[in-house]
Every structure is written in C-alpha cells, then in structure tokens.
Amino acid sequence: xxxxxxxxxxxxxxxxxxxxxxxxxxEGERCAxxxxxxxxxxxxxxxxxxxxxxDCGLVSARRDGIWMRYTVRQETLAEMIGFLNRIxxxxxxxxxxxxxxxxx
Amino acid sequence: xxxxxxxxxxxxxxxxxxxxxxxxxxEGERCAxxxxxxxxxxxxxxxxxxxxxxDCGLVSARRDGIWMRYTVRQETLAEMIGFLNRIxxxxxxxxxxxxxxxxx
DNA sequence: TCATCATATCGATAATTGTCTATATGATGA
DNA sequence: TCATCATATAGACAATTATCGATATGATGA
Numbered sequence: 001x002x003x004x005x006x007x008x009x010x011x012x013x014x015x016x017x018x019x020x021x022x023x024x025x026x027e028g029e030r031c032a033x034x035x036x037x038x039x040x041x042x043x044x045x046x047x048x049x050x051x052x053x054x055d056c057g058l059v060s061a062r063r064d065g066i067w068m069r070y071t072v073r074q075e076t077l078a079e080m081i082g083f084l085n086r087i088x089x090x091x092x093x094x095x096x097x098x099x100x101x102x103x104x
Numbered sequence: 105x106x107x108x109x110x111x112x113x114x115x116x117x118x119x120x121x122x123x124x125x126x127x128x129x130x131e132g133e134r135c136a137x138x139x140x141x142x143x144x145x146x147x148x149x150x151x152x153x154x155x156x157x158x159d160c161g162l163v164s165a166r167r168d169g170i171w172m173r174y175t176v177r178q179e180t181l182a183e184m185i186g187f188l189n190r191i192x193x194x195x196x197x198x199x200x201x202x203x204x205x206x207x208x
Numbered sequence: 209t210c211a212t213c214a215t216a217t218c219g220a221t222a223a224t225t226g227t228c229t230a231t232a233t234g235a236t237g238a
Numbered sequence: 239t240c241a242t243c244a245t246a247t248a249g250a251c252a253a254t255t256a257t258c259g260a261t262a263t264g265a266t267g268a
C-alpha cells in the first residue's frame with residue numbers, strides 16, 4: 001500500500017457524512033435504505049458516497065436481491081491503523097533540530 | 105472530538121503531498137526548508153499545506169528565528185487512531201443482516 | 209536602520225467535490 | 239412480460255481545493 005492509496009482512504013473519510021456512515025457500519029452490516037434514513041441526503045448522493053467508500057477499499061458492498069448491503073473491510077482499516085501507528089511510534093523522545101543553520 | 109473534527113483530520117491527510125509530509129515528520133521535527141527540498145511544490149504551496157496540517161491539530165509549528173519547525177502532535181494522532189480502533193473493534197463476528205425485507 | 213532571508217498571505221485560476229434532479233439499470237414477483 | 243422497487247449513472251452547478259506568481263510580514267545581522 002502506497003501513499004496514494006493511504007491518501008485515497010483518508011480523503012474518503014475526510015467528509016463528515018462519510019465518516020458518520022463508516023462509524024455506523026462499525027455496528028455491522030447495513031443496507032442502503034437504513035443509511036438513507038439516517039442522513040439528510042438524497043438517494044443518488046448516498047450512492048455517490050458509498051462508491052467513494054468502496055473504491056478506496058474501506059467498505060465492501062454485496063447485492064442481496066434488490067438491496068445493497070455494506071460492511072467495513074477490516075483488512076483495509078487495519079492497514080490504515082497500522083500506517084498511523086507506525087507514524088506515532090516513529091516520533092523520537094527528544095526534539096531533533098534540523099541543520100538549517102549549518103546548511104544556510 | 106466530534107465527527108467534524110475527525111473529518112477535518114482525515115481531509116488533511118487526504119492529499120498525497122500532505123500524507124507524505126506527515127510521514128516525514130514521524131522521524132522527528134523538521135523545518136520548512138527541509139520539507140521544501142523533498143517536494144516539488146513552491147514555498148507558498150508548502151505553507152498552505154502546513155497550515156492545513158496545523159489547523160486540524162495533527163501538526164504543531166514553532167518559530168525558531170527565521171525558520172519554522174514542525175512536529176507531529178501525538179495527542180491528536182492518538183485520538184484519531186483511537187477512533188479508528190473503536191470502529192475496528194465494533195465489527196461483530198457474524199454478519200448482521202438488516203430488516204429491509206420485513207420493513208419493506 | 210536597512211538589506212536579506214524564510215515564511216505567510218493575496219489574488220487568480222483550473223481542477224475537483226458534493227449535491228441535486230432526471231433518467232437508466234437491474235432484480236423481483238404477479 | 240411488465241410494473242415496481244432499490245440502486246446507479248448522467249448532467250448540471252455551486253462550493254471548495256491545490257496550485258501558482260506576486261507581494262507582505264517578520265526576524266536577523268551588518
């Protein structure tokens with residue numbers, strides 16, 4: 001997974017509606033109609049948001065008859081958390097001042 | 105921290121340049137000039153990106169003479185990781201099918 | 209005080225995004 | 239097969255974003 005992929009995931013969650021949807025999905029599989037009840041957006045707008053969440057790999061969709069059902073993709077979420085954890089762990093104890101003064 | 109704040113953080117990281125900058129900062133404090141060397145953007149553009157990273161709370165900036173030095177704000181990053189962990193942990197074992205069929 | 213250097217802000221602009229209405233697609237059941 | 243229902247796509251549009259060049263700000267040192 002490269003920076004482009006991480007940025008795509010973050011961008012997908014960088015919208016209040018989508019981050020709420022994603023949080024709702026943490027409770028388990030949800031259908032589009034349930035999600036539509038919760039948010040004051042039209043059906044096409046919800047569909048647009050779900051596509052973004054699916055395209056980045058955070059959510060998977062399955063068709064069940066005429067309904068669409070969505071779940072969190074744990075692998076992708078785990079990779080994202082891993083990336084952030086590595087950044088958090090990478091921070092050294094002391095302050096490391098860069099060598100501007102010498103260079104300039 | 106509310107959904108709006110989380111979305112703001114995610115949006116800040118939802119750009120390839122910024123996610124790279126943030127990853128670079130995991131190595132320790134960095135000055136603007138060092139960051140500018142690494143990325144093919146102009147100085148005003150870097151300044152713009154750093155403002156976004158600072159405004160959402162992910163990065164803190166300090167002035168050191170004529171230089172600006174940036175560090176990861178561990179508290180904010182930890183809160184973000186915590187939020188994602190709660191979502192990951194919230195996913196139940198079995199598939200929970202919602203009651204579309206009965207409701208419709 | 210003033211020139212210089214690093215950074216921030218301004219104003220402009222092309223690209224992207226989030227939203228809508230209207231319409232298409234695709235599954236279901238009579 | 240056809241009407242119906244849930245969802246997806248198309249097209250339009252206002253708002254936001256990422257970027258730049260030009261300029262302002264603010265610290266430093268002669």
